[in-house]
Amino acid sequence: MIAPLTTAVRDQPLPEIAETVIEVRNLTKRYGRNIVHQHLDFDVRRGEIVSIVGGSGSGKTTLMRQILGLERPTSGSIKVFGEDMSSLDKDEARLMRVRSGMLFQQGALFSSLSVFDNIAQPLRELGKVPDDLLRDIVMLKLEMVGLPCKHASKMPAALSGGMIKRVGIARAIALEPELLFLDEPTAGLDPQASDEFVELISALHRALGLTVVMVTHDLDTMVALSTRVAVIADRKVIVAAPVEQVAGFDHPFIHEYFLGLRGRLALQGLSPERRAKLPPEALEPASEAIPLRTAP
Numbered sequence: 001m002i003a004p005l006t007t008a009v010r011d012q013p014l015p016e017i018a019e020t021v022i023e024v025r026n027l028t029k030r031y032g033r034n035i036v037h038q039h040l041d042f043d044v045r046r047g048e049i050v051s052i053v054g055g056s057g058s059g060k061t062t063l064m065r066q067i068l069g070l071e072r073p074t075s076g077s078i079k080v081f082g083e084d085m086s087s088l089d090k091d092e093a094r095l096m097r098v099r100s101g102m103l104f105q106q107g108a109l110f111s112s113l114s115v116f117d118n119i120a121q122p123l124r125e126l127g128k129v130p131d132d133l134l135r136d137i138v139m140l141k142l143e144m145v146g147l148p149c150k151h152a153s154k155m156p157a158a159l160s161g162g163m164i165k166r167v168g169i170a171r172a173i174a175l176e177p178e179l180l181f182l183d184e185p186t187a188g189l190d191p192q193a194s195d196e197f198v199e200l201i202s203a204l205h206r207a208l209g210l211t212v213v214m215v216t217h218d219l220d221t222m223v224a225l226s227t228r229v230a231v232i233a234d235r236k237v238i239v240a241a242p243v244e245q246v247a248g249f250d251h252p253f254i255h256e257y258f259l260g261l262r263g264r265l266a267l268q269g270l271s272p273e274r275r276a277k278l279p280p281e282a283l284e285p286a287s288e289a290i291p292l293r294t295a296p
């Protein structure tokens with residue numbers, strides 16, 4: 001299933017990387033005795049697609065939730081569009097929610113609402129959107145994510161995993177946000193649905209000039225989409241750079257994650273220009289060696 005949008009924007013240039021829109025400084029986050037982040041700095045500029053990677057429990061989702069204002073930092077500062085997240089009043093917080101869309105793990109659709117009502121929900125929360133305009137916006141968003149209008153009346157239980165993600169994206173972009181947050185967007189999808197999802201995000205990035213922040217374990221998605229990759233280890237962001245530079249950073253997590261068999265396979269899918277910047281270890285053969293049989 002290829003969205004018409006994907007074809008329409010294929011030759012469009014990537015959005016320009018512009019001013020800083022997320023600025024995290026000296027962040028510490030503790031849960032009781034568990035120190036998740038300490039002295040963590042992190043920046044995202046307009047037009048980027050930044051993937052946050054790190055070991056299990058390293059605090060990727062927690063970082064994203066703090067940037068969204070869903071969790072409070074223990075100390076340190078988080079600015080989004082230049083606004084300090086800890087000092088927003090009610091109206092500023094509301095405006096911030098309009099400027100940021102998010103897709104949680106599992107799509108997080110309301111199971112008791114139809115596809116239409118799921119996508120309409122952020123618009124209805126805003127209030128004052130006339131019914132005919134609301135219908136047009138929902139149908140436009142469905143089309144943008146490559147889903148025919150006939151799916152609007154379906155319930156989430158009747159959809160495939162890939163379709164649920166698409167509806168989740170349609171809802172996330174309903175209010176035309178500038179920032180899109182994705183938490184494990186391809187988890188649970190088969191390889192074809194993952195590839196289609198990557199194409200969709202890439203098309204939306206180009207078409208809407210979106211800035212995307214994504215938490216992912218999926219190496220192929222990370223390599224295909226990210227303009228930069230931020231690695232969390234030792235409670236902070238140890239490096240944030242294009243993936244070909246990150247792969248050459250000397251840290252045990254990076255060796256294991258990027259230069260293992262799966263990591264090399266994903267990295268070798270980069271364009272020839274970017275592949276040329278990889279460290280030599282990343283270019284070692286990525287197909288498993290077939291063990292030689294010893295003669296009897």
Ligand SMILES: Nc1ncnc2c1ncn2[C@@H]1O[C@H](COP(=O)(O)OP(=O)(O)OP(=O)(O)O)[C@@H](O)[C@H]1O
Nearest residue numbers: 031034036054055056057058059060061062063215
């Ligand atoms: N609400 C909470 N209360 C207490 N501890 C929490 C809470 N949320 C997260 N944690 C802890 O914070 C740490 C980081 O969790 P987080 O989910 O951010 O990690 P992650 O890198 O996203 O992990 P994964 O890759 O496994 O999803 C973990 O030790 C987790 O148990």
